[in-house]
């Protein structure tokens with residue numbers, strides 16, 4: 001995996017097996033897709049937050065029996081940004097575990113009429129102090145990598161350091177990982193699955209189809 005991207009974390013949680021089988025199955029209906037993908041994205045969100053070294057502090061707490069050396073997450077040091085539209089589903093899970101987290105949105109859509117499925121940026125709204133924070137960039141799918149690259153460009157343009165960005169993702173593939181590795185090797189990627197490849201329409205194989213359409217019932 002290190003050959004695909006130097007800063008890649010692939011989740012191994014056993015709980016993901018059943019959840020992935022449900023969401024990959026094309027027979028799974030919209031309600032179940034939302035239910036199982038939200039369970040999966042909650043695991044992913046927790047594991048992503050656990051990787052935010054710059055927002056985690058060492059503390060001592062006291063159990064009723066003894067002192068305990070632990071760590072806590074400082075939500076004020078974090079900004080969660082979704083790549084609209086599919087990213088909004090993962091953003092919802094991140095917000096559920098980090099109530100009060102500051103939020104940004106970047107609307108990027110693939111142009112499905114182009115052979116390369118070129119990513120186009122339409123809208124970007126980010127909090128003013130984002131450059132002082134660590135950023136969780138949320139998008140369940142990393143295919144060609146065009147959308148994620150454009151989103152990272154928008155964050156870098158307002159002063160966010162690539163090393164302060166963590167890309168949280170449900171399914172990726174070698175093509176997208178290599179694309180991001182070439183452009184932004186410092187951006188950490190936390191993914192729940194690395195699939196085989198892209199097909200001729202630049203969809204992930206085996207993948208799960210169009211995440212946004214299945215989640216938002218626009219099939």
Ligand code: PRP
Pocket residue numbers: 083084085086087108109110111117119139140141142143144145146147148176202210211212213
């Ligand atoms: C999907 C997905 C990613 C992007 C991945 O979004 O949510 O943003 O494609 O593909 P890429 O790596 O080749 O850029 P899409 O543009 O289909 O919009 P949606 O979120 O509204 O479904």
Ligand code: URA
Pocket residue numbers: 086141143202203204205207208209210211212
């Ligand atoms: N967008 C998706 O939702 N799925 C893919 O496989 C590729 C892009």
Ligand code: MG
Pocket residue numbers: 083084085086087108109110147
């Ligand atoms: Mg998108």
